[in-house]
Amino acid sequence: MARMPSSMKLHGRSGKDIFKKAMTGILPDEILRRNKQGFTIPVAQWFRGELKDVAHSLIFPSNTSILDRSYLERIWDQHQKVLYDHSAQLWTVLMFRKWQDVISG
Numbered sequence: 001m002a003r004m005p006s007s008m009k010l011h012g013r014s015g016k017d018i019f020k021k022a023m024t025g026i027l028p029d030e031i032l033r034r035n036k037q038g039f040t041i042p043v044a045q046w047f048r049g050e051l052k053d054v055a056h057s058l059i060f061p062s063n064t065s066i067l068d069r070s071y072l073e074r075i076w077d078q079h080q081k082v083l084y085d086h087s088a089q090l091w092t093v094l095m096f097r098k099w100q101d102v103i104s105g
Contacts, residue, residue: 044087047079058097059090067093 004018020032047055059072072093075086 043091044079044085047087047090048082052080055090055094058101059093061097067096 023032043051046052056076059076060069075084075089078084079086079090
């Protein structure tokens with residue numbers, strides 16, 4: 001596909017023209033013609049469910065941290081009590097902690 005000229009891949013402002021033509025008759029028209037839709041993962045629920053224990057242990061390590069623990073505890077508690085969705089901030093901290101683990105060996 002990378003070698004194919006753009007003129008063959010695009011039709012006006014519509015992308016995936018070749019794919020749509022290939023799927024005509026296989027997929028319903030309402031699927032082929034619908035607007036783009038985003039896909040999100042259920043991180044907010046994961047922090048309250050299957051990721052809760054692992055995330056908590058990583059976000060709140062026993063060793064000292066450069067992050068403000070009282071702030072993290074506040075947003076963690078608010079998130080767990082479903083008062084506010086702090087999943088984006090908690091995910092960022094979780095990834096930061098994983099990065100710290102990787103670089104510290």
